[in-house]
Amino acid sequence: MSIRMGNRKTFVAAATITAALSLAAVTPALAGTTAPHSARSAAASTVQGDPxxxxxxxxxxxxxxxxxxxxxxxxxxxxxxxxxxxxxxxxxxxxxxxxxxxxxxxxxxxxxxxxxxxxxxxxxxxxxxxxxxxxxxxxxxxxxxxxxxxxxxxxxxxxxxxxxxxxx
Incomplete structure (x- = not known):
């Protein structure tokens, strides 16, 4: 029983780490800060206006x-x-x-x-x-x-x- 529980904990831990790493890799792309545009994005990080x-x-x-x-x-x-x-x-x-x-x-x-x-x-x-x-x-x-x-x-x-x- 302890071996099964250990395998389950290892699987859950591995899945959690994989999900976190995937999110870390995808988040910059979703935010528009991928490598080719990162210098331009950083220069104009905030824009606001008033009509x-x-x-x-x-x-x-x-x-x-x-x-x-x-x-x-x-x-x-x-x-x-x-x-x-x-x-x-x-x-x-x-x-x-x-x-x-x-x-x-x-x-x-x-x-x-x-x-x-x-x-x-x-x-x-x-x-x-x-x-x-x-x-x-x-x-x-x-x-x-x-x-x-x-x-x-x-x-x-x-x-x-x-x-x-x-x-x-």
């Missing part, structure tokens, strides 16, 4: 817009980018962007022909019913990465983007 904040809205717009054009092989990407413009930009801002694109043959949201690898949005002030946020776009990785900056003006009552201006 009443122009800074959050500008960040949401640029994040979703860049994701859409980055994924240009996805058939829905172009339609999504257009829908984002229609939702986040005022009609006047959409017209200004279209005019820029017509004359410069470049994206009027990014003021470029390519897609940045990183973006950051910083609140810079408000007045006269508008808020301004500075969008910093990073175009490559590494110590010598090129950056560009755009001041984005938003209407405080509608939260729509009303103006985009490249910063020298």
């Amino acid at each position: 009443r904040s122009t800074t959050t809205r500008v960040a949401n717009f640029y994040g979703a817009y860049i994701d859409s054009i980055w994924n240009n092989e996805d058939p829905a990407a172009s339609a999504n980018a257009k829908a984002l413009r229609a939702f986040y930009l005022s009609a006047a801002a959409q017209n200004k962007v279209a005019a820029y694109e017509e004359s410069e043959h470049a994206d009027g949201i990014l003021f470029a022909q390519n897609v940045p690898v990183k973006w950051k949005v910083t609140y810079t002030g408000s007045g006269a019913g508008h808020a301004t946020n500075r969008v910093t776009l990073t175009w490559s990785d590494g110590a010598d990465a090129q950056v560009s900056k755009i001041d984005v003006q938003s209407d405080l009552s509608t939260l729509k983007i009303t103006g985009l201006k490249q910063v020298g």
Whole structure:
């Protein structure tokens, strides 16, 4: 009887250890921290927002817009980018962007022909019913990465983007 009980305890212990090791191996994958993405995931471990904040809205717009054009092989990407413009930009801002694109043959949201690898949005002030946020776009990785900056003006009552201006 003692041999059977010992075998049962050994089996239960082995099953428990196997389950724990399996869970430890699977948990990082479920959390999105697998090896190829771990450095990127660690850098952006917390994101929060407020739909009443122009800074959050500008960040949401640029994040979703860049994701859409980055994924240009996805058939829905172009339609999504257009829908984002229609939702986040005022009609006047959409017209200004279209005019820029017509004359410069470049994206009027990014003021470029390519897609940045990183973006950051910083609140810079408000007045006269508008808020301004500075969008910093990073175009490559590494110590010598090129950056560009755009001041984005938003209407405080509608939260729509009303103006985009490249910063020298």
